[in-house]
Amino acid sequence: xxxxxxxxxxxxxxxKCENCGNQQIVFQSSATVVKCLKCNxxxxxxxxGKAKINGSIVKVLD
Numbered sequence: 001x002x003x004x005x006x007x008x009x010x011x012x013x014x015x016k017c018e019n020c021g022n023q024q025i026v027f028q029s030s031a032t033v034v035k036c037l038k039c040n041x042x043x044x045x046x047x048x049g050k051a052k053i054n055g056s057i058v059k060v061l062d
């Protein structure tokens with residue numbers, strides 16, 4: 001039987017801040033700027049589709 005449910009194209013990811021090393025969970029297709037909660041550096045910038053992530057992705061969450 002075919003899968004009746006569609007899977008989302010975007011996921012939540014855990015991103016490590018390049019400035020302070022803080023890790024936080026963000027949405028891959030964020031429509032707003034997301035800043036680090038510790039040092040206020042920009043972690044995610046919206047692009048209209050998948051967001052530009054300014055940091056290293058530690059883990060992709062399902």
